[in-house]
Amino acid sequence: MKNDQAESLRTQMQKRRHRQTRVLSVVSGKGGVGKSNVSLNVAISLAEAGAEVLLIDMDTGMANLDILLGYTPLLPFQEMFTENKSIFELIQSGPSGVQWIAGGSGLSGIFHMEEEHKLRFYEQLQLLEGEFDFIIFDMGAGLNENHMHLITTTERGILVTTPEPTALMDGYAMMKYIRSHKSDFPFAAVINRVDQKKDGRAAAQKLITVSEQFLGMQLTVLPMVPNDPKVSRAVMEQTPFVIAYPDSRAAQSMKQIAAGLWVKEQSAKTDGKPFRHFITGMKQRLFASART
Template identity: 35%
Template sequence: MMDQAERLRQIIDNLKLRQAVSQANLLNNMRKKTAKVITVTSGKGGVGKTNITVNLAIALSEMGKRVTILDADFGLANIDVLLGIIPKYTLVDVIYDNKNIFEVLSEGPKNIRFVSGGSGVEELVKLDKVQLEKFLGNISLLDKLSDVILIDTGAGLSDNVMSFVMAADEVLLVTTPEPTSITDAYALIKMVSNRDKDKKIKVIVNRAESANEANDILNKLSIVTDKFLELKLEPLGYILQDEMVIKAVKMQQPFALSFPKCQASRHIKDISSKILDVKNDKSGMENTGIKSFVSRLVNLLNT
């Protein structure tokens, strides 16, 4: 017969085994965990793209998501200006100065983080295979820190911007009611459709005078895109013209923090909810994470 001491040893051994399996599963899930990478872009400058990126990050963070912004607008990097924070390092320091990704992350309000791209992405195409793999291993740590990574691109239809658009899990396209802005937004959609008709493009109308005006633009853009480009747009929402937004920019603070009850803040929260609404996400596409994003980006930049 098994004595009491032997039974106790078996119980302890079984407990240790269950704990080991549990830890292994947890580590395995952590390894598989990847962030949703969203490129925020526009067909032309001056539509409020960067302001939307920052406030979207705030809103997503308030909904319990860990958010990191990569400022990839190399010509007019404005994330730091809107937040009133001067970053000490950029991605260039990760590439050449042996800084790790944690050292170049700047802390923003509401626990959001941001990384200044500097000329980092342009430098990536110069790296050899070993250097690139080292960088990819470093930046992949952002997947462990983030649920959502927002990439704020430059405006326009340059090759660099299009590479960011095509590399992302999904695209958030910002336009305004101005005819030139709508025309340039359609031009960007057309360029995407020529490369990948399955690419997810979600559209926001900024600075609309009314909900009717915004919805009219979203509907017309969706109908024309579907008919002539065979690409399905997803209208994500709109932000109405709001004086509080201008005041917040002058204060170098996100309007979602300075004026949380203004209509622009309410609209950005609605948009955030739609982004996180997995049930209504018809794509069924898995998040591929920042490492895969950068790998695709480098390949696109090299072609």
């Protein structure tokens, strides 16, 4: 029995050493485009595909992952600082093995904390290396200086928008704003709530064109998500739609998006560089005020 336990521990440690933790941020130019629903259902789809996933709700004003999940938050995020809780004590298990951290007011001024709290946050983030294949930040909607600092430390931003002209314009403005702070920051786009494929393709092409022409960026477009009534039904039932309606058109799109991300992750030979770049960038952002 002891030999079996030791072998199991060695296997787990070996997996952790070789796991490439990738950090993504999901953003939108405005609220109401389904950003959190996309974040949650892609995260669950990744977990169902075999990935270890941590989803963190960074929307301090309108945090709603707990509502979409139908779960009660375990601990408020600020207890990492006020009660000296570890980040692992904040993590909750969700459906299909996805792990998540609820949003909270402790995140609202993350880059304006006292130095001891910044250090605590930085040290706790470091502990996540190798624990997960993906760490996904579900960011607040719209432009926010605090959010911008965090987004630009991640490996890539995933912009969620809809075919509506105002949503596309706001989405472009979000990418422009972030790229003005980090000129080489890469984006992928998800066109959500598509009634007709031609509308989704047209919206994607508009974003590709303006990204190339005005931002000098090659925008990656992920599979579009159809406007599916089962999504609204699942929200009312407080169950993620990939769980409640796995055969729905929207759920199939989530699985396609997740499959693309997971294949890229498994084929990458990065020796932990994405996470270390994230941690280095986070440290620079967190403690920039101390040097000025």
